Amino acid sequence: MRRLIAVLCLVCFPALAAEEQVVLGLSQDRVAITADFDGSEILIFGAVKRETPIPDGPPLEVIVTVAGPSYPVTVRRKEKKFGIWINTDSVLVDLAPSFYAVATSAPFNDIITSTEDLRHRISIERAIRSVGATMTVRGAKDFAEAVVRIREDEGLYSIREDTVAVDQQTLFRTSIDMPADLTEGAYLARIFLTRNGEVVSQFETPIDVRKVGLERFLYNLSRQQPVIYGLMSLVIAIAAGWGASTAFRLLREN
Amino acid sequence: MQIYLPIAEVSVNAFLLFGLGGMVGILSGMFGVGGGFLMTPLLFFIGIPPAVAVATEANQIVASSFSGVLAHFRRKTVDLKMGFVLLVGGLLGAALGVIVFNYLKSLGQVDLLVKLCYVVFLGVIGSLMFIESLNALRRSRRAGSTPPKRRQRGWIHALPFKMRFRTSGLYISVIPPVIVGLFVGVLSAIMGVGGGFIMVPAMIYLLGMPTKVVVGTSLFQIIFVTAFTTMLHATTNYTVDIVLAVLLLVGGVVGAQIGTVIGARMPAEQLRVLLAALVLVVCGKLALDLLLQPAELYSLGTDGGH
Numbered sequence: 001m002r003r004l005i006a007v008l009c010l011v012c013f014p015a016l017a018a019e020e021q022v023v024l025g026l027s028q029d030r031v032a033i034t035a036d037f038d039g040s041e042i043l044i045f046g047a048v049k050r051e052t053p054i055p056d057g058p059p060l061e062v063i064v065t066v067a068g069p070s071y072p073v074t075v076r077r078k079e080k081k082f083g084i085w086i087n088t089d090s091v092l093v094d095l096a097p098s099f100y101a102v103a104t105s106a107p108f109n110d111i112i113t114s115t116e117d118l119r120h121r122i123s124i125e126r127a128i129r130s131v132g133a134t135m136t137v138r139g140a141k142d143f144a145e146a147v148v149r150i151r152e153d154e155g156l157y158s159i160r161e162d163t164v165a166v167d168q169q170t171l172f173r174t175s176i177d178m179p180a181d182l183t184e185g186a187y188l189a190r191i192f193l194t195r196n197g198e199v200v201s202q203f204e205t206p207i208d209v210r211k212v213g214l215e216r217f218l219y220n221l222s223r224q225q226p227v228i229y230g231l232m233s234l235v236i237a238i239a240a241g242w243g244a245s246t247a248f249r250l251l252r253e254n
Numbered sequence: 255m256q257i258y259l260p261i262a263e264v265s266v267n268a269f270l271l272f273g274l275g276g277m278v279g280i281l282s283g284m285f286g287v288g289g290g291f292l293m294t295p296l297l298f299f300i301g302i303p304p305a306v307a308v309a310t311e312a313n314q315i316v317a318s319s320f321s322g323v324l325a326h327f328r329r330k331t332v333d334l335k336m337g338f339v340l341l342v343g344g345l346l347g348a349a350l351g352v353i354v355f356n357y358l359k360s361l362g363q364v365d366l367l368v369k370l371c372y373v374v375f376l377g378v379i380g381s382l383m384f385i386e387s388l389n390a391l392r393r394s395r396r397a398g399s400t401p402p403k404r405r406q407r408g409w410i411h412a413l414p415f416k417m418r419f420r421t422s423g424l425y426i427s428v429i430p431p432v433i434v435g436l437f438v439g440v441l442s443a444i445m446g447v448g449g450g451f452i453m454v455p456a457m458i459y460l461l462g463m464p465t466k467v468v469v470g471t472s473l474f475q476i477i478f479v480t481a482f483t484t485m486l487h488a489t490t491n492y493t494v495d496i497v498l499a500v501l502l503l504v505g506g507v508v509g510a511q512i513g514t515v516i517g518a519r520m521p522a523e524q525l526r527v528l529l530a531a532l533v534l535v536v537c538g539k540l541a542l543d544l545l546l547q548p549a550e551l552y553s554l555g556t557d558g559g560h
Binding site: 033034035037038073074075076077079080083084085086087090142143146147149150151153180181211214215218219223227230231232234236237238242246248249252 | 316481546
């Protein structure tokens with residue numbers, strides 16, 4: 001069923017130097033946030049294309065990441081003051097993806113070196129950039145960790161090891177769960193092939209996540225024409241409230 | 255059935271919202287209160303961002319008060335002149351409240367402000383109501399005793415700018431009603447409530463208005479002040495979620511009709527003890543959140559349009 005609706009986008013790079021290249025398919029290259037949107041699962045599958053025989057040595061491993069659009073995030077820390085817990089220190093994390101999922105074919109640290117991780121910004125910690133953290137706040141590192149922890153709890157960040165199935169060092173597949181509370185924007189799926197901890201090939205493709213229909217209309221109206229949106233909200237609410245109470249009263253009188 | 259709220263950007267169960275609306279509606283019908291002061295904290299508890307909860311609740315109050323005020327107009331129990339004087343104060347107060355709200359939002363303290371306001375007001379009102387209604391219960395057991403006489407405060411009548419309010423049969427200065435309106439306007443903007451629970455006692459005890467015009471007049475003022483608050487939040491914070499408002503409203507209106515029937519069959523004193531206990535429970539839950547160490551000390555706020 002899933003394969004029937006699958007949109008297969010095959011992309012080839014015949015002239016590139018890499019010996020092993022990714023040929024990728026996605027179950028969907030767009031996610032529509034509708035009124036009854038309740039999360040989504042994206043199936044990412046593909047094959048490794050090579051002109052030469054499979055190289056000897058450690059097997060081919062695959063890492064798949066899906067990242068949402070990045071925005072600055074203000075992280076605030078509560079402290080006990082005057083007997084109650086209030087926000088005191090805050091740190092601006094320059095860029096943090098609104099969604100970030102990593103799936104790997106083996107334990108993360110076994111299949112990629114930290115140098116390669118740093119270069120390609122693959123792990124969750126590397127995907128967040130916080131160079132602007134003010135030095136006046138003690139424990140600025142805790143704030144970046146808090147972003148990861150909070151978003152992991154909300155299901156927005158995840159790393160799932162051993163969830164990419166690799167067959168014969170050639171075929172691979174995995175699925176990425178996207179929660180209901182998605183931010184819209186251009187998402188990016190990246191696939192890394194690694195051997196012996198080094199990235200031997202990579203491939204990326206966009207996934208479009210956007211509100212559609214009524215959701216999109218209301219959101220845009222509220223941002224672009226706030227006065228009209230506000231008046232419309234009042235009119236709709238009054239009509240709904242008055243209508244419901246009149247209907248109920250008539251129902252009881254009969 | 256999950257439903258994605260376009261402005262709050264969270265996905266919640268539609269039946270949960272109907273249920274919440276209905277429950278608060280039943281309570282507001284039983285006790286004759288607006289219910290905003292219960293609904294807004296409940297929205298915090300189910301994970302709606304406080305800024306969205308406050309703005310959306312203001313929108314919902316406009317609608318739920320509308321059919322109420324129509325009924326009062328039919329019965330001619332609205333003091334329009336007094337309503338307008340209260341309204342002048344209310345609009346000023348709402349503007350002031352939204353400015354304070356937005357300033358504290360930029361400091362990251364808006365959640366604290368909203369919750370503190372709730373703890374203080376629910377605590378004070380709940381305790382006063384609880385003591386008052388317990389006393390009333392005790393009095394009603396000792397049959398034959400007369401209710402205490404209302405005291406008229408002298409200084410209210412010494413103020414300048416006197417005006418005649420025919421419907422209420424009053425000749426008083428406009429300063430106290432403007433101040434009452436102002437105060438309620440600020441609360442409306444910060445707490446997402448109509449403010450009837452403050453205004454009604456103030457109109458009876460402070461301004462000395464006759465009880466029969468109090469509810470209609472306060473509803474009249476509340477509609478315009480909360481409509482103004484809704485517009486201010488919609489244009490400066492973009493936090494009014496119409497989908498959320500309509501879902502709560504439909505449950506709320508139906509609940510209110512059921513609540514009125516239940517309320518008419520229960521003795522008034524016991525109802526008020528119940529309401530007071532309910533207010534104190536909500537207050538206690540919010541106070542605990544502020545007093546106990548939270549499980550997560552850090553919180554995320556987004557900047558720049560998101």
